Amino acid sequence: MKERDNLYDMPYSDLAVEATAAVRGDAHTEIPGVRMHEERSDAATVSWVEVFSPEGEQVIGKPIGNYITIDSPGLRRRNRELQEQVGKVLVDQLAKLLNLGAKESVLVVGLGNWNATPDALGPRVTSKLMVTRHLHDYVPADVAGGLRKVAAISPGVLGITGIETAEIIHGIVEHVKPSVVIAVDALAARSVERIGTTVQLADTGINPGSGIGNQRKGLNKNTLGVPVIAIGVPTVVHASTIAHDTMEALHTQFQGQKAFFQLFNSHEERREMINQVISPAVGELVVTPKDIDDLIEDMAKVIAGALNAVLHTSVGSQDLLRYLN
Numbered sequence: 001m002k003e004r005d006n007l008y009d010m011p012y013s014d015l016a017v018e019a020t021a022a023v024r025g026d027a028h029t030e031i032p033g034v035r036m037h038e039e040r041s042d043a044a045t046v047s048w049v050e051v052f053s054p055e056g057e058q059v060i061g062k063p064i065g066n067y068i069t070i071d072s073p074g075l076r077r078r079n080r081e082l083q084e085q086v087g088k089v090l091v092d093q094l095a096k097l098l099n100l101g102a103k104e105s106v107l108v109v110g111l112g113n114w115n116a117t118p119d120a121l122g123p124r125v126t127s128k129l130m131v132t133r134h135l136h137d138y139v140p141a142d143v144a145g146g147l148r149k150v151a152a153i154s155p156g157v158l159g160i161t162g163i164e165t166a167e168i169i170h171g172i173v174e175h176v177k178p179s180v181v182i183a184v185d186a187l188a189a190r191s192v193e194r195i196g197t198t199v200q201l202a203d204t205g206i207n208p209g210s211g212i213g214n215q216r217k218g219l220n221k222n223t224l225g226v227p228v229i230a231i232g233v234p235t236v237v238h239a240s241t242i243a244h245d246t247m248e249a250l251h252t253q254f255q256g257q258k259a260f261f262q263l264f265n266s267h268e269e270r271r272e273m274i275n276q277v278i279s280p281a282v283g284e285l286v287v288t289p290k291d292i293d294d295l296i297e298d299m300a301k302v303i304a305g306a307l308n309a310v311l312h313t314s315v316g317s318q319d320l321l322r323y324l325n
Contacts, residue, residue, distance in 0.1 A: 012188060012238070013190040014187035014188050014200070014232060014234070015069060015187065015189055015190070015194070015198070015200055016051070016067035016069070016200070016202070017036075017049055017067065017069040017200075018191065018194075019060040019061055019062055020034060020036055020049050020060050022060075022190075023059055023060055024036075031056060031059055031060065032053070032055045032056060033051060033052055033054070033055040033056020033057065033059065034049065034056040034059065035048075035049070035050045035052065036048065036049045041089075042085075043082060043085035043086055043088075043089060044070050044071060044085070044086050044089050045070075046068065046069070046070055046071075046089065046093065047068070047071070048067070048068055048069075049062075049066070049067040049069070050065075050067075051063065051064050051065060051067070062204070063204040063205075063220075064204070065202060065203050065204035066097070066202065066203050066204075067200060067202045067204070068093045068096075068097070068201040068202070069199070069200050069201075070086065070089055070090060070093065070198065070199045070200075070201075071194070071197065071198045072086045072197055073193060073197050074197075075196060075298065075299075076196060076295075078294065078298060083301070083302050086302060087302045087305050087306045087309075088306075090199060090201075090302065090303065090306040091306045091310055093201055094201065094229075094231075094306060094310045097203050097229055098180065098182075098310060100148070100179065100311075101179075102148070104148070104149075104179035104180065105133065105148065105150070105151070105177075105178045106148060106149070106150050106151070106178055106179065106180055106181075106182060107150075107151050107152070107153070107172065107173065107176055107180075107181045107182070108125070108126055108151070108152040108181075108184065108307065109122070109126075109152075109153055109154075109155065109169055109181060109182065109183045109184065110122030110123045110125050110126035110127075110152065110154040111154075111155075111165065111183055111184065111186075111219075112154075112157065112185055112186055113156065113157045113159070113160065115160075117288075117292050117293055117296055118186060118235040118236050118292050119157075119186050119235070120296055121184060121185065121186045121233055121296055121299060121300060121303075122154060122183075122184040122185050124296060124300035124304075125300045125303050125304045125307070126152040126184070127154075127300075128300060128305075129150065129152045129304055129307060130147070130150065130308050130311075130312060131150055131151060132149060132150050132312070133149045133150060133151040133176070135147060136149050146312060146314025146315075147312050147313075147314060148311050148312055148313070149178075150311050151176055151178065153169075153172060155168040155169060164217055165217075165219075166217035169181070169219060170224060173226060178226060179226065179227075180226055180227045181227070181229070182228075182229045182230075182231065182307070183228055183229070183230050183231070184230075184231045184232070184303060185206055185231075185232050186232065186233060186236070187200065187232040187233060187234045187235065188234060188235075188236050188237065188238065188286065189234030189236075189237055190237065190238075190241055191241075192237050192242065194234045195234050195236070195288065195292075195295065196233065196234070196235065196292070196296075196299060198233065198234055199232070199233055199299070199303070200231070200232045200233075201230070201231055202232075203228075203229055203230075204220060204228075204230065205218055205219050205220025205221065205223075205224075205228035205230055206218065206219050206228070206230035206232070207219075231303060233303070235288055235292060235295070235296065236287060236288045237288075238284065238286055238287075239285040239287050240284075240285070242287070
């Protein structure tokens with residue numbers, strides 16, 4: 001299992017389901033301190049990963065907590081009906097993680113750089129939310145009925161503001177005093193197929209930029225003082241991942257037949273060759289598909305629609321279509 005850990009550890013992934021699969025391997029080896037199961041439907045596959053001990057935390061490299069992954073490859077086809085179905089699945093899973101009382105308030109944080117499309121998911125989501133905190137202060141109770149107190153902020157990134165995102169959010173939390181913070185961010189995946197087709201929910205908070213090696217101070221209960229639910233969608237993969245998977249496929253196909261592949265007979269040798277080609281020129285190169293604009297816009301609508309339905313009792317799952325126009 002150690003060799004397999006090295007194989008999959010080369011490119012970082014924000015997805016707990018990928019980290020777990022990498023350790024389990026093809027034999028689906030049980031991991032101490034980690035439980036995993038999944039359910040399949042026509043719309044999506046929902047996977048649950050629970051890390052419940054320090055040993056499990058160390059093995060898969062994810063904090064103790066619960067991770068829910070909703071995977072729907074068909075989202076790449078931009079099918080409106082499927083987007084609605086996935087949105088309803090997202091509503092159900094969010095409701096389980098949040099478990100909010102009627103009078104609890106929520107702060108939604110859209111992490112990322114709105115000037116860079118692959119990193120703009122968070123700001124796009126917050127721009128589509130029904131923010132209602134101000135209504136409860138200025139309108140009659142019967143008008144605000146069915147609407148929970150929701151505030152939203154897109155704090156930008158360190159390169160734009162000169163301020164650490166965690167510092168901005170901490171100051172807002174101290175003033176607004178929400179019951180829970182929901183952080184929405186773009187993620188890095190190991191599999192190209194997951195870009196724009198996978199949503200991860202986690203009750204462990206989030207470390208902005210960790211997937212591309214630019215890790216900032218974490219947003220979690222320890223740093224903010226309130227529970228933090230993270231929502232993320234993979235929008236990039238490491239170029240080394242694509243190169244590595246190609247080398248692995250070629251090595252498997254031509255093993256014992258071509259002299260070239262016999263020269264690189266171990267995972268470590270192939271990984272070292274990839275690093276020599278990619279890293280000296282561009283460092284940690286990450287890539288994104290050419291249709292990322294459409295993917296970001298679609299996923300922002302699905303996530304915002306689901307959040308509106310979960311956070312406000314006056315908005316039902318049947319209203320998700322309003323946010324898919």
